[in-house]
Amino acid sequence: MAQPLISPSILSADFARLGEEVRAIDEAGADWVHVDVMDGHFVPNITIGPAVVKALRRHTEKPFDVHLMISPVDLYLEEFAEAGADIITVHPEAGPHVHRTVQAIKGLGKKAGISLNPATPAKMLDYLIDEIDLVLVMSVNPGFGGQSFISSQLRKIEAVRKMIEKSGRDIHLEVDGGVNAETARLCVDAGADVLVAGSATFKGGPDRYAANIAALKGR
Numbered sequence: 148m149a150q151p152l153i154s155p156s157i158l159s160a161d162f163a164r165l166g167e168e169v170r171a172i173d174e175a176g177a178d179w180v181h182v183d184v185m186d187g188h189f190v191p192n193i194t195i196g197p198a199v200v201k202a203l204r205r206h207t208e209k210p211f212d213v214h215l216m217i218s219p220v221d222l223y224l225e226e227f228a229e230a231g232a233d234i235i236t237v238h239p240e241a242g243p244h245v246h247r248t249v250q251a252i253k254g255l256g257k258k259a260g261i262s263l264n265p266a267t268p269a270k271m272l273d274y275l276i277d278e279i280d281l282v283l284v285m286s287v288n289p290g291f292g293g294q295s296f297i298s299s300q301l302r303k304i305e306a307v308r309k310m311i312e313k314s315g316r317d318i319h320l321e322v323d324g325g326v327n328a329e330t331a332r333l334c335v336d337a338g339a340d341v342l343v344a345g346s347a348t349f350k351g352g353p354d355r356y357a358a359n360i361a362a363l364k365g366r
């Protein structure tokens with residue numbers, strides 16, 4: 148299979164040693180660093196904010212792939228951009244004017260992503276595809292790491308891949324939730340080029356990170 152980029156979700160890292168964990172996944176071959184930001188309102192979990200993103204920035208030069216699961220979201224875009232986010236991904240359900248949110252991210256000089264919940268149709272992208280840099284297909288309901296992959300999302304990955312090809316634009320297709328070596332292959336076959344993996348990257352501790360990332364890449 149084509150080799151996907153791997154974006155480990157630091158939600159599964161040891162939060163007491165986050166800087167070291169980010170350096171470890173960088174050295175183990177991670178392509179991006181996936182940062183899950185949750186507010187206890189848009190999703191039923193609370194994680195980290197821009198101060199932590201800023202503190203982690205000096206630990207790696209790999210792109211920070213920041214997944215915002217917060218509502219309202221527009222108020223916080225600038226802070227995440229200044230903290231060192233490279234890609235900022237939002238959920239259309241997080242605000243009334245998602246097109247404006249995408250414009251705001253682009254205006255901050257960052258790449259803009261749209262995340263589709265399991266029940267959100269690919270059609271949601273119709274009037275956004277010409278503006279965005281990334282589509283994130285959620286293969287679990289957002290809020291927690293360690294959930295099982297929802298296989299109906301493979302059809303959505305295929306549909307989004309077709310939309311991207313039709314657009315003629317350079318857009319990443321990322322999958323997030325329940326990705327392991329087995330589901331990774333299904334996602335790539337369906338058209339994904341970036342895989343988020345929390346549990347599957349961090350399982351077994353630092354000595355395993357390189358092998359875990361290699362397995363996700365299909366090596």
Ligand SMILES: O=C(CO)[C@@H](O)[C@H](O)COP(=O)(O)O
Nearest residue numbers: 289290292293324325345346
């Ligand atoms: O955005 C989310 C969950 O809302 C994810 O990024 C998870 O953190 C992925 O964790 P695993 O399913 O890979 O353990």
Ligand SMILES: [Fe+2]
Nearest residue numbers: 183214323343
């Ligand atoms: Fe995520």
